[in-house]
Amino acid sequence: MQILANLPVFLRKPMLLNRLKEFYVMSDNDKRETINMALSAAPTIDPNKLSALFRTWLEILSEFDTEKRAIMFQTYCKQILENTRLIEKLDFRSLTATFLSLDQKQQERLTDSLQEVLFSFPNRYEILKQVPEDSLKAVGLK
Incomplete structure (x- = not known):
């Protein structure tokens, strides 16, 4: 993730696109491991570079079909529920600004x-209480 974050956008975007395509053919176990690694690594990346990487990821993800976006978000939700500490150190203010x-x-x-x-997720409130109110408002959940 650090390597991707350091790349200029013209290199980062195609590489990240390929990584996301690979994600969808992984086993469920590998998907969970990939998400865990991403969430663990995110706080260690320079905030400006993380914002650029997050923006590229969001742009690419927004171009995938609804089913693929759902798989990604479901996997993130499951991993966050398994270990809420994974998102404790994330800079939600910066990530929200990037989304906006x-x-x-x-x-x-x-x-x-x-x-x-989230609305179909049985333990959605356990996830939502981990996210700051401003971030929830930005995605229409507050």
């Missing part, structure tokens, strides 16, 4: 998919 910098259509696609996953 996307164009409206990208925001809507991502928000709709996230809301759909």
